[in-house]
Amino acid sequence: MEDKKRAGNFYQKHVQGQHDPNKAKNHKAPFQDAEYKPVKPAGADSGARAAGKFEGQKKAVTRQELSYTETGRDNRGKEGSSLFMVTGKKDDGKFQAHHLDGPVQRSDRGTYLSPTHGELESASSETVPFDSVSQEDSQDT
Secondary structure (H helix, E strand, C coil), rough: CCCCHHHHHHHHHHHHHCCCCCCCCCCCHHHHCCCCEEEEEECCCCCCCCCCCCCCCEEEEECCCCEEEECCCCCCCCCCEEEEEEEEEECCCCCEEEEEEEEEEECCCCEEECCCCCEEEEECCCCCCHHHHHHHHHHHH
C-alpha cells in the first residue's frame, strides 16, 4: 500500500470516523488540526527516531491533547482528551499520518508512556503540521 493510500485511510478512519462497524477500537479526533513532535525510545541517542513498520515511517506524538470520541465497537461513544502517538512520514515540512498507535500519557519526567511502545521522549523541539494531502486521498479509499 503506498503512502497516499495509507494517509487517506488514516484520514477516513480517524478524522472522519468512517470504518468497518465491527472494528473493535477506533479513535476519531481532529488530527488534521494537530502539530506533531518526533519521538525516540527513552534514553536513545540524539539522532534516533522511533520507527514504524514500513520503510521511512517514524512515530510522532501530538503536541497538544486532542478531544476524541471512540467510534469502535468496544467503547463506542466514549469521549475524552489525550495526546496521541501516530506513525507516518514527514514530507515537505508536514506530517503525513498513516497509522494511529493510540493514546499516550505524559510522565512526571516529561516522557511519553505508551501501552504498546513503552517509554518514549521527544526527539527534537521541532513540530510539524498535518499534511492536508491526506484529506484529498480519503475520497479515493
